[in-house]
Amino acid sequence: MPQILSRLFRIILFFNIICFIRAVPLPFSNDLICGYQACNPIKEGYINIHLVPHSHNDVGWVKTIDQYYYGVPIEKFTGAVQYIYQSVLDSLKRNKKRKFIVVETSYFWKWWQLQNEETQEDFSQLVYNGQIEFTGGGWSMNDEAVTHYQSIIDQMTWGLRRLNDTFGDCGHPKAGWQIDPFGHSSEMASIFAQMGYDGVILGRIDFQDKRHRKSTRAMDMVWRGSESLGPKSDIFTSVLFNLYDAPDTFCYELGSCRIISLVDDPESPEYNMDKREWDFFNLMDYFSRSYTTSNVLIPMGRDFGYENAETWFMNMDKLINFVNGKEFNKRKYNVMYSTPACFIYGVHNETKGTINTTLKTDDFFPYASEVNKFWTGFYTSRPQLKRFERIGNNFLQVSKQLYALSGIYSEQRDSDLTSLREAMGVLQHHDAITGTEKQVVTNDYEKRLHKAIVNCENLTNEALSVLVKNEMHSTFGHCLLVNISQCDYSEENDQFVITVYNPLSRFVNKYVRLPVLGGSYLVLDPAGDEVLTQIMPIHAKILKMPGRESNATVELLFQAKDIPPLGFKSFYVQLLKGNATIAEDDTGKFKANYEHIGFDINATTGILGKIYFENHITIDLNQTFQYYIGSNDKVSPSGAYVFRPQKNTSVTNVANKVSLNKLFKGPLVTELQQTVNNMASQTVRIYHEEKFLEFDWIIGPLPNYMLNGREVITKYSTNFNTNGIFYTDSNGREMLKRVRDFRPTWNLSTHELESSNYYPVTERINIKDPNQDIQLSILTDRAQGGSSLEDGDIELMLHRNTKLDDYLGVDEELMDWAYNTGVVVRGSHYMIAGRNILSLEKDIAERKLLDAWTFISKPDEDNFLDYQRLNRMEFNGLGVVLPQNIHILTLEPWDNFTFLLRLEHVIAKGEDVSFSQPITINLSELFTTFQIISARETTLGANKWLDESEKLSFRSINDQPQPELSFNSLNEMDVTLNPMEIRTFMIRTEPRILFM
Numbered sequence: 001m002p003q004i005l006s007r008l009f010r011i012i013l014f015f016n017i018i019c020f021i022r023a024v025p026l027p028f029s030n031d032l033i034c035g036y037q038a039c040n041p042i043k044e045g046y047i048n049i050h051l052v053p054h055s056h057n058d059v060g061w062v063k064t065i066d067q068y069y070y071g072v073p074i075e076k077f078t079g080a081v082q083y084i085y086q087s088v089l090d091s092l093k094r095n096k097k098r099k100f101i102v103v104e105t106s107y108f109w110k111w112w113q114l115q116n117e118e119t120q121e122d123f124s125q126l127v128y129n130g131q132i133e134f135t136g137g138g139w140s141m142n143d144e145a146v147t148h149y150q151s152i153i154d155q156m157t158w159g160l161r162r163l164n165d166t167f168g169d170c171g172h173p174k175a176g177w178q179i180d181p182f183g184h185s186s187e188m189a190s191i192f193a194q195m196g197y198d199g200v201i202l203g204r205i206d207f208q209d210k211r212h213r214k215s216t217r218a219m220d221m222v223w224r225g226s227e228s229l230g231p232k233s234d235i236f237t238s239v240l241f242n243l244y245d246a247p248d249t250f251c252y253e254l255g256s257c258r259i260i261s262l263v264d265d266p267e268s269p270e271y272n273m274d275k276r277e278w279d280f281f282n283l284m285d286y287f288s289r290s291y292t293t294s295n296v297l298i299p300m301g302r303d304f305g306y307e308n309a310e311t312w313f314m315n316m317d318k319l320i321n322f323v324n325g326k327e328f329n330k331r332k333y334n335v336m337y338s339t340p341a342c343f344i345y346g347v348h349n350e351t352k353g354t355i356n357t358t359l360k361t362d363d364f365f366p367y368a369s370e371v372n373k374f375w376t377g378f379y380t381s382r383p384q385l386k387r388f389e390r391i392g393n394n395f396l397q398v399s400k401q402l403y404a405l406s407g408i409y410s411e412q413r414d415s416d417l418t419s420l421r422e423a424m425g426v427l428q429h430h431d432a433i434t435g436t437e438k439q440v441v442t443n444d445y446e447k448r449l450h451k452a453i454v455n456c457e458n459l460t461n462e463a464l465s466v467l468v469k470n471e472m473h474s475t476f477g478h479c480l481l482v483n484i485s486q487c488d489y490s491e492e493n494d495q496f497v498i499t500v501y502n503p504l505s506r507f508v509n510k511y512v513r514l515p516v517l518g519g520s521y522l523v524l525d526p527a528g529d530e531v532l533t534q535i536m537p538i539h540a541k542i543l544k545m546p547g548r549e550s551n552a553t554v555e556l557l558f559q560a561k562d563i564p565p566l567g568f569k570s571f572y573v574q575l576l577k578g579n580a581t582i583a584e585d586d587t588g589k590f591k592a593n594y595e596h597i598g599f600d601i602n603a604t605t606g607i608l609g610k611i612y613f614e615n616h617i618t619i620d621l622n623q624t625f626q627y628y629i630g631s632n633d634k635v636s637p638s639g640a641y642v643f644r645p646q647k648n649t650s651v652t653n654v655a656n657k658v659s660l661n662k663l664f665k666g667p668l669v670t671e672l673q674q675t676v677n678n679m680a681s682q683t684v685r686i687y688h689e690e691k692f693l694e695f696d697w698i699i700g701p702l703p704n705y706m707l708n709g710r711e712v713i714t715k716y717s718t719n720f721n722t723n724g725i726f727y728t729d730s731n732g733r734e735m736l737k738r739v740r741d742f743r744p745t746w747n748l749s750t751h752e753l754e755s756s757n758y759y760p761v762t763e764r765i766n767i768k769d770p771n772q773d774i775q776l777s778i779l780t781d782r783a784q785g786g787s788s789l790e791d792g793d794i795e796l797m798l799h800r801n802t803k804l805d806d807y808l809g810v811d812e813e814l815m816d817w818a819y820n821t822g823v824v825v826r827g828s829h830y831m832i833a834g835r836n837i838l839s840l841e842k843d844i845a846e847r848k849l850l851d852a853w854t855f856i857s858k859p860d861e862d863n864f865l866d867y868q869r870l871n872r873m874e875f876n877g878l879g880v881v882l883p884q885n886i887h888i889l890t891l892e893p894w895d896n897f898t899f900l901l902r903l904e905h906v907i908a909k910g911e912d913v914s915f916s917q918p919i920t921i922n923l924s925e926l927f928t929t930f931q932i933i934s935a936r937e938t939t940l941g942a943n944k945w946l947d948e949s950e951k952l953s954f955r956s957i958n959d960q961p962q963p964e965l966s967f968n969s970l971n972e973m974d975v976t977l978n979p980m981e982i983r984t985f986m987i988r989t990e991p992r993i994l995f996m
């Protein structure tokens with residue numbers, strides 16, 4: 001159908017006429033004194049005190065984003081972002097020595113867009129002369145425990161893009177500023193390093209770890225985030241002495257601090273400079289003895305501080321003037337306005353990059369702030385929100401890809417996509433996806449994400465229409481509520497088309513499931529061949545899910561086979577008259593055994609007994625649902641952040657028996673539908689062509705009258721001899737070894753035996769039995785807290801509520817509420833076991849993260865043949881077959897004809913004999929709908945050209961210098977990827993002729 005081309009071309013040309021309007025022109029580059037040139041120099045032989053004015057602006061927490069921005073409602077006034085920006089701006093203009101850092105780009109961008117040109121000009125001047133420095137610079141200050149690396153990279157990239165577009169080089173943050181997240185991941189360290197940051201500042205590390213570091217002057221270190229990437233993932237890291245608040249008695253926030261104003265007039269009876277100087281030097285003397293170099297970073301700010309910036313700056317001006325250059329305790333002090341980047345630069349100047357502490361190679365989890373406060377509850381808090389965020393990411397990637405492949409660039413579509421980018425960016429915030437915000441704020445996040453998904457439907461709809469029918473209109477819907485088995489499209493229509501889009505860069509199979517009212521359906525694939533179907537009864541618990549409005553009691557199921565990479569296949573579905581093909585009710589038989597997978601049920605308890613996997617692997621398994629009861633300690637209870645079970649009360653079984661077991665067998669899938677009691681239900685599922693067992697659990701509503709709440713886990717017990725060792729992932733990327741009751745770099749001492757052994761499981765957890773050389777892995781569909789508290793066990797916390805607040809500021813019990821009742825959560829664990837299951841594990845993880853997306857449409861044609869003739873039913877976006885270990889992490893429209901492309905190697909060094917090798921691929925023929933005419937590499941954050949990016953290099957004194965691996969490509973279109981490497985390119989493209 002050749003006219004599709006010309007039509008596509010016309011569309012593309014039309015939207016080509018887009019101009020980019022910049023409110024404030026960039027000054028000539030030699031006017032710029034931002035960056036390290038703007039730093040006050042450190043002085044040799046002095047203690048160099050870097051005072052860093054900052055304001056910590058949570059992107060939602062006890063109030064919503066907009067409430068914080070505007071400063072409403074009146075009864076909960078905590079400081080408003082709009083006033084902070086204005087006030088800081090005025091104060092910085094008064095005195096060129098003053099500095100300030102801007103951290104959360106979502107707030108900056110909101111403020112910036114509402115300003116007139118004059119204010120923008122003023123602000124820009126302060127950026128260009130180095131008084132304002134962007135630090136961190138992500139859309140939000142993301143959490144590091146429960147976030148996925150794909151979403152972290154996206155949210156950082158989006159914040160950095162706004163800064164680069166607005167301020168060019170002066171908008172590039174050089175320092176990470178992760179001063180509030182609740183523990184720190186090695187993947188985040190690696191991401192910062194790959195984004196070209198020179199260092200990162202942390203606030204919250206375990207109090208015992210901090211104590212140890214202070215006493216050994218190890219608050220500064222080089223951290224290697226990835227074993228595979230080696231020195232490329234090294235980042236200089238410094239930990240704040242306390243948290244990010246200004247030190248006691250030096251807080252100058254009007255209205256909330258007890259301000260001791262400095263009186264420097266010697267004639268005044270209120271003169272107090274000598275006393276204040278003494279206090280200041282005492283503190284600095286104490287702080288500086290914990291740091292590795294002469295440089296100490298002192299945060300001068302607090303939550304939503306600087307609403308009246310002048311109060312801070314007037315006092316700091318006086319302080320600096322008075323104390324700078326003086327001597328105390330035989331040490332001289334250089335005290336200055338500074339920024340995190342200037343601090344890092346100071347450290348680099350002093351050490352020439354060699355840091356005199358041990359190289360750190362593990363992570364900072366779990367985080368405990370005090371003896372009884374292990375912040376491991378938030379790994380699970382608000383599981384529904386945590387899942388919704390993953391769905392948001394899935395749809396964001398689908399939207400970006402379809403947008404790029406269809407070539408329908410326009411400003412409107414850009415803004416639709418941007419609304420989803422922003423909603424996802426906000427969700428990564430350390431009080432969003434963590435579940436540590438108030439209920440109303442959770443509701444606001446969910447509303448934002450939902451609205452953004454709806455906006456993006458316009459885009460996916462039009463993109464698909466162009467790819468399917470060469471038209472800009474058509475209605476491809478999707479069913480966001482399939483998790484509660486509700487879908488208007490499939491329930492209301494006797495005839496519909498399912499278009500399954502695959503965002504992975506390889507062929508996949510997917511089982512499509514849709515709630516339907518009919519009993520029997522004909523499903524035709526693109527060739528017109530009939531596809532095997534099955535009708536499966538819906539679990540009784542799902543029929544009663546709060547909020548469900550559907551009459552469907554069964555689901556239609558079929559397998560969509562070989563869906564092309566970055567492509568789709570359509571299936572034509574028609575209701576048949578006649579008998580239903582409902583799966584056979586096999587209840588009463590206590591096993592489901594297929595050649596490569598199966599299970600037995602214990603006839604007395606109804607609980608699974610044995611499980612079987614490929615290669616004759618049999619494992620004795622005992623799966624239970626249990627709950628912890630929160631501590632009675634009123635001072636340190638379980639809450640949104642903290643998990644603290646009651647002492648001496650062992651975890652309790654939800655029920656000792658499964659109260660109802662139903663077993664259904666069909667040609668495609670076998671399901672054991674279990675009702676444990678009214679708190680817990682589950683379906684154990686075997687898809688006959690899959691190698692995993694799926695545990696599809698439903699928990700809730702949790703009783704809300706229990707004094708200490710309920711924290712529900714499922715525990716998979718085996719007889720593996722694990723010696724206290726288990727493994728969990730770091731933000732869904734590399735695996736880390738965990739050892740029960742042990743920390744690699746300091747001596748752990750604790751009575752919190754459960755909580756101190758919980759780790760974030762963003763994607764998977766596994767145990768190994770060295771005797772049998774078998775590994776058992778469980779993959780999750782969202783982040784959860786997990787552990788192995790006894791050898792052979794894996795436990796994962798599924799859902800929780802607490803009747804008490806844990807006194808960390810959210811000031812609300814964790815009830816997790818929806819539809820006027822406690823949230824009912826449904827989710828899946830995918831279990832595999834065997835000897836060499838790494839590639840299987842990756843395969844499942846990828847398919848669950850970026851699931852093939854099911855679109856539904858009502859055909860314009862009334863029969864299959866007409867539909868087939870007039871619509872493209874199969875489409876492949878990739879022109880080449882990529883090796884199994886290479887993935888397209890990002891394909892995203894950036895500007896007209898310019899896309900962002902990220903390729904990643906997904907296997908770690910030494911993980912697999914054949915897949916852990918460097919691989920070279922060629923870009924030119926990568927995609928079918930466009931040709932790449934040039935590619936220029938950037939840093940991971942896409943805000944700097946790689947060949948122009950400069951970085952301060954740091955190494956730990958105990959690290960052996962390693963030769964850099966480098967590969968010279970013969971051709972600029974050849975890209976070599978080493979194990980775990982991600983490479984980012986800005987590609988210029990030209991549309992290509994589509995064939996049909």
Ligand SMILES: *[C@@H]1O[C@H](CO)[C@@H](O)[C@H](O)[C@H]1NC(C)=O
Pocket residue numbers: 164165166168169938942943944945
């Ligand atoms: C950053 O912004 C500048 C100025 O707008 C632009 O010329 C440059 O291409 C951008 N850099 C990247 C890597 O996109």
Ligand SMILES: [Zn+2]
Pocket residue numbers: 056057058180430431
């Ligand atoms: Zn915060």
